[in-house]
Amino acid sequence: MTEVDVNRERVESLIEEYQDHYREVPVERDPIAVPAEAFDDYVASARAGYDGGAYAWVVRDAGDAAPLSDTAAVEFDDRRRVLMHYPRSGDEWGLPGGGREDEESFEEAAIREVREETGIDCEITGLWLLRRHVWESADPDDDRRTHSLHVFFDARYTGGHIEIQPGEVNGAAWFATLPERMMDANERRAEPWDPDPDGAAAGDRS
Structure with missing residues (x-):
């Protein structure tokens, strides 16, 4: 008998696990039509074990930034910054992340x-x-579905400087x-974003 909902129970179990651990985490359902071919x-990917991916909204405080050289005449900026990357496809800034591996x-x-x-x-600080x-075939006669979970975390910068790898992304910035x-x-995450360390100013856009 053909399995209709591949990974459904696995994803439902993961949702329950993460809601129990982090509490009051919103869950969105996103149906996606896939070309029949x-x-x-x-x-096959779902049956082989793929069940989703993870992404992080990484925040760096001003005091955690790499030191400037002695010749850099730059006024100090005490605002917090969030890390985003520019993917190889598309024209919008996104969050670094991807599919999980093995266990x-x-x-x-x-x-x-x-x-x-x-x-x-x-390091992860929240969810x-x-x-x-929910992935569905564009073929109306194919009633199979595969399920996966994308998990979006808050995180705090702990070290390193931006150094993108060829083939990973086209760019990254704070x-x-x-x-x-x-x-x-x-x-969605930007709605409550406030770069001011004292919480006095709302985030803005360029």
């Missing part, structure tokens, strides 16, 4: 992906979104003033 590959946790996956994509080290993807073009997950 490609859907078998999605099903690593989503937290471990986020930390690894941030380091691989940007050269930045971080702000669970996004459940932002206090947020860019105008951002992916939807960034937009």
Whole structure:
């Protein structure tokens, strides 16, 4: 008998686990139509163990920034900054992250992906979104679905400087003033973003 909902129970279990651990985390359901000719590959990947990925909103305090050289005449800026990357495809800034590997946790996956994509080290400080993807074939006669979970963390900068790897992303940068073009997950997290360390000023856009 053909399995209709691949990974559904696994994803539901993960959602319950993370809601129990982090408390009051919003869950979004995102149905995605996949071209019929490609859907078998999605099903095979899910059956092989792929169940989602992890992403991080990494914040760096001004005092944690790498020191400037003696010749750099730059006025001190005490605002916090958030790390974003520019993916190889698309034209919007996104959050570093990606699929988890083997038996690593989503937290471990986020930390690894941030380091691989940007050269930045971080530690997880919280969780702000669970996004459940439901992948469906564009073929109306194919009733199979695969399920995956994308987990979005808050994180704190702990070291390193931006150094992107060829083939990973096209660029990465720290932002206090947020860019105008951002992916939807960034937009959601940006709503309460405040770069002022004292919380006196709201975040803005360039």
